[in-house]
Amino acid sequence: xxxxxxxxxxxxxxxxxxxxxxxxxxxxxxxxxxxxxxxxxxxxxxxxxxxxxxxxxxxxxxxxxxxxxxxxxxxxxxxxxxxxxxxxxxxxxxxxxxxxxxxxxxxxxxxxxxxxxxxxxxxxxxxxxxxxxxxxxxxxxxxxxxxxxxxxxxxxxxxxxxxxxxxxxxxxxxxxxxxxxxxxxxxxxxxxxxxxxxxxxxxxxxxxxxxxxxxxxxxxxxxxxxxxxxxxxxxxxxxxxxxxxxxxxxxxxxxxxxxxxxxxxxxxxxxxxxxxxxxxxxxxxxxxxxxxxxxxxxxxxxxxxxxxxxxxxxxxxxxxxxxxxxxxxxxxxxxxxxxxxxxxxxxxxxxxxxxxxxxxxxxxxxxxxxxxxxxxxxxxxxxxxxxxxxxxxxxxxxxxxxxxxxxxxxxxxxxxxxxxxxxxxxxxxxxxxxxxxxxxxxxxxxxxxxxxxxxxxxxxxxxxxxxxxxxxxxxxxxxxxxxxxxxxxxxxxxxxxxxxxxxxxxxxxxxxxxxxxxxxxxxxxxxxxxxxxxxxxxxxxxxxxxxxxxxxxxxxxxxxxxxxxxxxxxxxxxxxxxxxxxxxxxxxxxxxxxxxxxxxxxxxxxxxxxxxx
DNA sequence: GTAGGGTTAG
Numbered sequence: 001x002x003x004x005x006x007x008x009x010x011x012x013x014x015x016x017x018x019x020x021x022x023x024x025x026x027x028x029x030x031x032x033x034x035x036x037x038x039x040x041x042x043x044x045x046x047x048x049x050x051x052x053x054x055x056x057x058x059x060x061x062x063x064x065x066x067x068x069x070x071x072x073x074x075x076x077x078x079x080x081x082x083x084x085x086x087x088x089x090x091x092x093x094x095x096x097x098x099x100x101x102x103x104x105x106x107x108x109x110x111x112x113x114x115x116x117x118x119x120x121x122x123x124x125x126x127x128x129x130x131x132x133x134x135x136x137x138x139x140x141x142x143x144x145x146x147x148x149x150x151x152x153x154x155x156x157x158x159x160x161x162x163x164x165x166x167x168x169x170x171x172x173x174x175x176x177x178x179x180x181x182x183x184x185x186x187x188x189x190x191x192x193x194x195x196x197x198x199x200x201x202x203x204x205x206x207x208x209x210x211x212x213x214x215x216x217x218x219x220x221x222x223x224x225x226x227x228x229x230x231x232x233x234x235x236x237x238x239x240x241x242x243x244x245x246x247x248x249x250x251x252x253x254x255x256x257x258x259x260x261x262x263x264x265x266x267x268x269x270x271x272x273x274x275x276x277x278x279x280x281x282x283x284x285x286x287x288x289x290x291x292x293x294x295x296x297x298x299x300x301x302x303x304x305x306x307x308x309x310x311x312x313x314x315x316x317x318x319x320x321x322x323x324x325x326x327x328x329x330x331x332x333x334x335x336x337x338x339x340x341x342x343x344x345x346x347x348x349x350x351x352x353x354x355x356x357x358x359x360x361x362x363x364x365x366x367x368x369x370x371x372x373x374x375x376x377x378x379x380x381x382x383x384x385x386x387x388x389x390x391x392x393x394x395x396x397x398x399x400x401x402x403x404x405x406x407x408x409x410x411x412x413x414x415x416x417x418x419x420x421x422x423x424x425x426x427x428x429x430x431x432x433x434x435x436x437x438x439x440x441x442x443x444x445x446x447x448x449x450x451x452x453x454x455x456x457x458x459x460x461x462x463x464x465x466x467x468x469x470x471x472x473x474x475x476x477x478x479x480x481x482x483x484x485x486x487x488x489x490x491x492x493x494x495x496x497x498x499x500x501x502x503x504x505x506x507x508x509x510x511x512x513x514x515x516x517x518x519x520x521x522x523x524x525x526x527x528x529x530x531x532x533x534x535x536x537x538x539x540x541x542x543x544x545x546x547x548x549x550x551x552x553x554x555x556x557x558x559x560x561x562x563x564x565x566x567x568x569x570x571x572x573x574x575x576x577x578x579x580x581x582x583x584x585x586x587x588x589x590x591x592x593x594x595x596x597x598x599x600x601x602x603x604x605x606x607x608x609x610x611x612x613x
Numbered sequence: 614g615t616a617g618g619g620t621t622a623g
Contacts, residue, residue, distance in 0.1 A: 145616040210618040245619040280620045308621045
């Protein structure tokens, strides 16, 4: 009887999942033992693989099962190497490799394929190289999956050179190892080479397409990723769950809600399984496209949630200004028995920061080490500086930086600088920018913030000094750019952009907006030294921040009941923020702006951030 | 009846 049939007769094995308790597992185990089924060499392997793969908590238990098994098969031992290679304890893979050798069994291509992946996790170059030597001696160098593992291993170790050497040494490139090389090149930043490999592949399966789409998404080329996905459909290649993850990630990066919704509909129409990863990507997409309600709907609809799922939802809430809800989710997560990790705490601290919950934030910061044994990293320190600083507690923020056990990074000083700008503190702002520029001399953001602090304090010498320094150091400010999506089409506007085909209509609309806004008392911020407007452009009606132009365009093209959604590459300025609030009331429109920091939802003359910066 | 590709964060 084949092992499959045996398992079919014993559904208890198939029913093992993450909710199966250790006690139940022991019962199943006893049942198998009693019926002499664990002596079935195939079944024992299947059993350990099943329990360990479905829940890493069972790893040690399945190891002990196999230890007690008299004649473990290569299959079973390979399975253990495999599950350990994906676990936090990849070094334990070697225990089972040793058992293979001691039993006089011959390791096969599977053994090495998994073992090499364990080395990649371990990040121990010496060990990896000796495994590489061993697999060559055993004659498995030409196995495509082994090759793929080797390429990934060297990629993990950051050596594109070694990857290329392995790849170059292969005579016949199988699709599997070609895909590994492609994906590796993209991960290490050479997306052009990845595309070259992709184009040269004689046959491309779903995995190869997925890898290339993911490569574009990872390299910050979301448009290319979406284009390639459409090409994939035209070619009639089968689309599966992992295909959609980078597609959603691309929509997230672009902030294009319509296309994100389309991707969601595509998933449902094609009955793709809502796996943990896919669900998490979907939550992240809705959250970062500003539709937090939908993000939470997906979140609550999921069958299971891991730390990624919870963290994504919490991060979304924080970004959208729902700090309280973010903290509520943290307690629900704990109740659910999911342990927060360091990423979770970044979201938690940001959640506290957006609503000014300083004491709460301090409490959670302390709990990281005290309750969860997570060492705070630079990001967390940065969040704390932000938390104190935005609340106006600049001295405490400064003290916090000075008391940091590690050298403060540019981000920490940047947070302090930002807080100094908000609270118009020239003295601390000068200190913070000096420190920040010592670490990142080319940070245009620091110059802009400092210059604006000077301008607001009417220190014109300061302003011109900053400009001089920037010029002498060759630092260029990044041009502001806003994107609006209309009917699935993306429209991009830069500062003072007159290149759009509807330029004339936009100009007329801007005039109309200003006319009506002035009637309701709007005063444009006419501070003559506002940094990001060049003097000579002042006369031009379109020498406005890109989000204003995008708003005018949105008013023209989008129906009244559809919110105008804008994605901006820089932070929104105070004047534009005022402008948006007034447009939302005067024109009775909802406007959602994602800047490079967070979301602002404008409605009825107010903003979701409640002007707390 | 084991192998490749995917998610969170200044």
